[in-house]
Structure formats: structure tokens, C-alpha cells
Amino acid sequence: MPLINKRLLTAAEMLRQSESVADIGTDHALLPIHIVKKGIAKRVIACDIATGPLEVAKKNIEKYNLSENIELRLADGLKGLREKECDQITILGMGGETIAGIIEDTPWVKKPDVSLILQPMSCDDRLRSYLCEKGFNIVTEKAVFSQGRIYTVIKAVYTGQIHSFSPHFIYVGRLLEADGEQLVTNLSYAEKHLKSMKKCFIDIQGVDRRKDLYEKLSKAIPALEKDIERAKRRI
Ligand SMILES: C[S@@+](CC[C@H](N)C(=O)[O-])C[C@H]1O[C@@H](n2cnc3c(N)ncnc32)[C@H](O)[C@@H]1O
Known part of the structure; x- marks a missing residue:
């Protein structure tokens, strides 16, 4: 059985090779484990706001013998990370407004060399609208069927430019x-x-x-x- 489902795999495929990735709301840490095992990054900082998920994450990381590569941090959003600790950030499996709030609280992600891979469970229109209004470019977006549901995964990068967009862009982004x-x-x-x-x-x-x-x-x-x-x- 594959370690991760198609939803997480789609997000992983949007990452490029880099030194360090941060996974926010890591829960089981299956994405960080996949990232290290596949050689996408040597190091992953896996953050979660709750201790329960981090305990599960710790067990999974130990099972794969990856404690030296994956660092767990108890933190709200990106507050447990310092600028330059990573240049790719995944925030998956949360509501679109929560994801937007996490980005908004962290001014240093507004840099063109930081990539955001985002997978909203709801309110994806509000997330796209936030990204567009705040100067992030939606570089790519892919829908994926996974475990009986359809999800969308968005890759965004800050450019500082606020583009005008069609009336339906916030509902489907670049999917078409x-x-x-x-x-x-x-x-x-x-x-x-x-x-x-x-x-x-x-x-x-x-x-x-x-x-x-x-x-x-x-x-x-x-x-x-x-x-x-x-x-x-x-x-
Ligand atoms: C539904 S799980 C998603 C887990 C994993 N990212 C995935 O997509 O399969 C959401 C996780 O995000 C965590 N979470 C929710 N709000 C958070 C926040 N503000 N900062 C960090 N983690 C958060 C929860 O504790 C939970 O473990």
C-alpha cells in the first residue's frame, strides 16, 4: 500500500527539490515522511497546533527511522518557524479561511522565493480571493479524486502584483x-x-x-x- 493518498501525493508532486520544507498542520506526518523518503528534501519541519497529532506523528517518524530528518514543533500556523528555515510550505487539509489566516499572520512568506502548497477542505474561493488580493500568484492548481472525494491543490507564490481577474477566477482558479x-x-x-x-x-x-x-x-x-x-x- 502506498504511504500517502492521492491528495497528499498531488501536493508532494508540486514540491521541487530543496533543503528544507515545512508542513503546517502535519497531523500524522505522512507527508513529511514521504518527502524525505523520496529525496524531495533532506529536512522537514512538521508543525501542529495540537499535541495529540504530534504524538501520532512521532510514532510514525520513529517507525520509518526518520527522527533526524523530521523535526516536530508544537505551534500555531507558521509561528513556530523562523524566516529562511524553509523555502517551501505545505498547508493541507484545513479550511480555506484558516489557511488564509495562517498566511496573513506571517509577513515573511510574502517573498517570491517562498512557495506555498495549499489544499483547502472548504471555502477555496475565499482562499483564492485572499491570495489574489494580497499579491500572490496562483502558479498552478490541480484537482484530485482521493478516497471518494474531490479536492483541489493550489501552488502559490508571492509576486506583490495584484492582477485583475475574471469574475469566476476565485471559484476555479487555474483549473481550466x-x-x-x-x-x-x-x-x-x-x-x-x-x-x-x-x-x-x-x-x-x-x-x-x-x-x-x-x-x-x-x-x-x-x-x-x-x-x-x-x-x-x-x-
Ligand atoms: C485534518 S488534519 C490535516 C492533516 C494533514 N495536513 C493532511 O492534509 O492530511 C488538520 C491538522 O491541522 C492541525 N491544525 C489546525 N489548525 C492549525 C493551526 N492553526 N496551526 C497548526 N496546525 C493546525 C490540526 O491539529 C490537525 O492535526
């Missing part, structure tokens, strides 16, 4: 720019999103305090429909 098999998976993610956007659009119709979202969706839905149709013709 893919090709071949990856585009087929990405389309599943985009269609799932479109369905929930349409449901939300109907639900909030006439609700005064959701007027802004209603207007946003009234532009994003037809634009996304068009892009999905265009992408389907490329399969």
Missing part, C-alpha cells in the same frame, strides 16, 4: 487551463462548484444582505459556464 486527463478531473471540480454556485444564487435571491454575492454570482456563473464548455471542447 489544464490539458488531457488532468483537465477531465479539473472539470469535475469546476462543475461541482458551478452546481453549488447556482444553488447559492437561487437561495440568496431577494436576500438584502447577500446582494453583493448575488451580483458577483450573476457575473461569475455565465462566465464559468462558458469556460467549462470551451474547456470541454479541448478534451
